[in-house]
Amino acid sequence: MKQPLGVILAGGLSSRMGGGDKGLLDLNGKSILSHVIERLEPQTAGVAINANGDPTRFSNTGLSVIPDSISDFPGPLAGVLAGLDWAAAQGAETIVTAAADTPFFPCDLVPQLMLATEGMQNPLALSASRDPQSDKLWRQPTFGLWPVALRDDLRTALQDGLRKVILWTDRHNAGLVEFPVGRVDPFFNVNTPDELAQARFLAEG
Template identity: 75%
Template sequence: MKQPLGVILAGGRATRMGGGDKGLLDLDGKSILSHVMDRLAPQVAGLALNANGDTTRFAETGLPVLSDSIAEFPGPLAGVLAGLDWAAEQGAETIVTAAADTPFFPSDLVSRLTSKADGMAHPLVLAASRDPDSGKLWRQPTFGLWPVSLRDDLRAALQDGLRKVVMWTDRHDGRLAEFPVTGIDPFFNVNTPGDLAQARAMANQ
């Protein structure tokens, strides 16, 4: 499998943070988005950002900004579709997505996802992590490996009203790649002001 392209998902409305772009909030002297870019860029062949509205607010990133092609903020799958359409233009076979508000995700994200896809007709893999208290395995729907070959299927599903990531991945026998939780949750994301304070404390550990 060729090295995938990377797409950072920043298309949400951040209602629990009072609106605005969570990725642009400061964390240890630079934006959360900058942390995500620094972590994902070495793992992929190129990067783009999925976001809606005025794209100039992300001009400093130097990244292409991909808007949803499905109206009314239908969720992360719309960002995945935007990434797949962009990747198709680049001649890529797959993308790996990461959320713009999750600064501590694994530095081996891409290698673990792609290794789990061995032998699949359509390499479709979601990240997952296990709750250390309950032992429950949680799927991380904004972190995944997605095949360009299924982009038209995804477009049709979104146009038919499908919104839940796992409903679509289950349709195509998507796999899970489990990531260990040691110390901090690698998929900890910033949704609220309290989360931001916690992330700032974690960044200085």
């Protein structure tokens, strides 16, 4: 399998943070988005940002900004579809998605997802992490490997009203990769001012 393209999902409404782009918030001297880019770029063949509204707010990244093609903010699957359409135009076979508000995701995210989809006709896999207290396994649907070959299937599902990532990925027997939780949950994301303060503390460590 060729190295996938990377798509950073930044299309959320950030309602719990009071609006605006969570990824542009400062995390110890640079934006959360900058931390995400630095982790994703070395693992992929190129990176773009999925975001709606004025794309110039991301101009300092130098990355392409691709908006949703489905209206009314239908959620992360719309960002995945936008990424798949962007990748298809470049002749790519797959994309890997990462959330713009999750600065500590694994540095081996892409190779582990690729390993889990070896032999699949349509390589599709999601990340997961286990809660150390409850031992419950949580799927992390915004961190996944997605095949360009399924983009029309996804488009149809979205047009039919499907919004939950897991419902669509289960239809296609997606693989699941569990990443260990160490000192920091690799999928810790910033949704509130308190979580931003916690992320700053974790980043210092």
